[in-house]
Amino acid sequence: MSLHKWSIHGHPTLSDPKLKVGNGLILYFVVDDLNLIWEKAKKLNVKIEEELHLNSNSGRREFSVRDIDDYYVSICTDK
Template sequence: MIKLDPIIAVRNIQTSARWYRQVFGCRSTGIHLITLVAESGEVLLCLHPWGEHGHPTMHEPEIGAGHGLILYFRTDNLDGIRKNVEMLNYAVEEEIHVNPNSRKKEFSLRDPDGYYLTITEFHTY
């Protein structure tokens, strides 16, 4: 088995963890590395503070977060997540629309650190 647990560098690990919990309704574990976990027990994302532990891609926050990266979340709760974002009065970059490639509904926004997220209806490839 192979699984990917993406880790992103964030400015304030607690602020970012709270935002992701509020948007996705997930739980978080950890202190120095926070793991965001879905209801199903699957890891969604890991949050790591900028500049700690000497990781080569996590030591220059001024370069900008997420260049070349889209955090693409497939969910069976698209409308609920969109409502959570609305309740937070958080701006979206693209409202819910049908993606012409996947033919699934999706919307996009940036997290507090500027990472670009696309939230889409669950589908398989």
């Protein structure tokens, strides 16, 4: 668990406590083969919130999508 204050570190779901469902929560999944998961996500035509990039705060490569309930989900490497 990683707790943050509202509007800190530029997290899109932590910008305003009055926003829609899922606001204030980011689910992170750590995977072994990020490139494979990235390609699968693009083929599934999911709503991509952030393209594959290096997160300067964590030092990990990641991308973020919305799940079917509109929750923000980030998929990242373990290193």
